[in-house]
Amino acid sequence: MKQRGLFDEDERLLKISALGDPLEKLDKVINWNIFRPALTTALRKEAKGPGGRPPYDYVMMFKILILQRLYNISDAQTEYQIQDRLSFMRFLGLTLKDTIPDEKTIWYFREQLVKEKVSEKLFKKFLRELEKQNLITRQGSIIDATFVDVPKQRNTKEDNDVIKDDKIPEEWNKPENKSRKSQKDTDARWAKKQDETHYGYKAHIKADSKSKLILKYTVTPANVHDSQELAKLIDSKDVAVYADSAYVGEPIEKCLQKKKVKSNICAKAFRNKPMTKKQAKGNRIISRTRSRIEHIFGFMTNSMNGIRIRSIGFARAEFNIGLMNLSYNLSRYRFLEAQG
Numbered sequence: 540m541k542q543r544g545l546f547d548e549d550e551r552l553l554k555i556s557a558l559g560d561p562l563e564k565l566d567k568v569i570n571w572n573i574f575r576p577a578l579t580t581a582l583r584k585e586a587k588g589p590g591g592r593p594p595y596d597y598v599m600m601f602k603i604l605i606l607q608r609l610y611n612i613s614d615a616q617t618e619y620q621i622q623d624r625l626s627f628m629r630f631l632g633l634t635l636k637d638t639i640p641d642e643k644t645i646w647y648f649r650e651q652l653v654k655e656k657v658s659e660k661l662f663k664k665f666l667r668e669l670e671k672q673n674l675i676t677r678q679g680s681i682i683d684a685t686f687v688d689v690p691k692q693r694n695t696k697e698d699n700d701v702i703k704d705d706k707i708p709e710e711w712n713k714p715e716n717k718s719r720k721s722q723k724d725t726d727a728r729w730a731k732k733q734d735e736t737h738y739g740y741k742a743h744i745k746a747d748s749k750s751k752l753i754l755k756y757t758v759t760p761a762n763v764h765d766s767q768e769l770a771k772l773i774d775s776k777d778v779a780v781y782a783d784s785a786y787v788g789e790p791i792e793k794c795l796q797k798k799k800v801k802s803n804i805c806a807k808a809f810r811n812k813p814m815t816k817k818q819a820k821g822n823r824i825i826s827r828t829r830s831r832i833e834h835i836f837g838f839m840t841n842s843m844n845g846i847r848i849r850s851i852g853f854a855r856a857e858f859n860i861g862l863m864n865l866s867y868n869l870s871r872y873r874f875l876e877a878q879g
Contacts, residue, residue: 548625548635555626561873562606562630568876569869571598573668574661581655595640599631600648601661603640606630608859608866611844614642653854658861662756665868669752674875679748679779679803681832682772682786684765685839687758687860688847689727689739703728726853728760737761739847740856743768744864746832748781752871753835753864758857770794779803781829784822805829839867 556563578597606627607617621627621639628634640648652658669675698708702725710716711723727739741763745755757768765785773780777800784807795802803825806818814822839846843866848859 552625552629555629560626560629562626564877565869565873566630568873570668571602573664574598574601577657577660577664578652581657581660582651595644595648599633600640600645602631603645604649604652604862605866605869607645608862609843609870611847613849614645617645618642649858653858656854656858658858658865662861662865662868665865666752666754669868669872674750674752674872675747675754676749677747677776677778679781679828680754680773680777681746681748681781681829682744682769683782683829683832683836684741684743684768685836685846686730686732686737686761687740687742687856687863688737689724689850689856691738692724692727694723722851724851726760726856728762730761740853740860741765742846742860742864743772744832744835745772745777746835748828748831750871750875751831751834752875753868756861756864758853758860760853766791773798773800775799781825783829803828835867838870839863842870843867 575598578601582594582597603617603621606612606621607614610620612620618639618641621631621633628637633639666675694702698710701708707725730737730741739761741759741761743757743759743765744753746753755772755774757771759768766788769780769782769786769791773795775798777798779801780795781803782805784805786804787807791804792802805822805825806814808814836846843863846863848856848863850856850859
């Protein structure tokens with residue numbers, strides 16, 4: 540056995556860099572301190588007196604949450620991976636002699652941010668940085684939605700019928716069922732698309748057609764139709780909107796006309812009214828741009844280990860989906876920077 544050397548850690552990190560550490564590349568191009576004011580405002584507490592261990596650096600803890608979304612790992616697995624992987628420690632600015640936040644600390648930090656509803660502020664802060672660098676082209680916006688699955692609930696049919704009416708089953712409100720109730724997601728909903736069944740939420744996204752950066756998002760239960768969120772996503776900065784046939788309809792067209800946004804929505808065939816050759820050709824042209832949003836969902840599915848979250852309730856889902864969109868934009872920015 541070789542003796543441990545003073546520079547073993549540094550030499551191993553050099554080898555990791557030579558192999559192409561994506562976290563090192565991401566860390567070099569992002570100015571993480573732009574998030575510090577929003578984090579500090581959200582987490583500021585009045586001192587209760589002297590003593591006690593000082594809190595971990597807010598930006599470092601925020602970067603841990605970004606790690607979770609980039610690799611889609613649980614709190615327990617996050618603690619383990621930081622302990623185990625030098626690349627994670629380097630990304631967080633930690634060394635082997637530093638104390639690593641445990642899973643309960645990570646959970647509590649995220650819960651505080653959920654409570655303060657800070658995810659959208661963090662997302663918009665980075666978006667403003669992207670706009671300063673002229674990475675948002677505004678040549679066109681693509682709108683689409685994707686399911687965000689959560690752990691399925693094993694409820695009775697009677698319980699599900701009560702939940703659908705936005706009520707809580709009486710049995711769950713009994714004192715002896717307090718712990719059971721805390722583990723039930725009464726905000727998530729079932730939805731079916733073609734042959735796939737989903738349980739959870741839906742992320743409605745607007746992306747820049749050229750840079751493929753996410754510009755805006757909303758979150759709803761999974762059973763809300765895609766088209767219902769379009770009005771919330773578009774604004775006066777949009778020149779044209781690209782979308783699939785799920786967004787076809789007179790209310791949508793009126794909304795776009797009112798906001799003076801050009802409609803590039805794929806035509807839809809109806810019973811006894813097939814699409815014309817002109818409509819089919821128009822769909823092919825629109826799809827060349829519209830399909831670029833599938834690259835975003837593909838990156839989340841493959842490179843970020845799936846569009847699913849481990850949380851209960853709408854507030855946590857909204858926070859985690861916002862963080863997922865921000866994590867994608869951070870990764871996309873690193874790619875765009877590398878392209879020059």
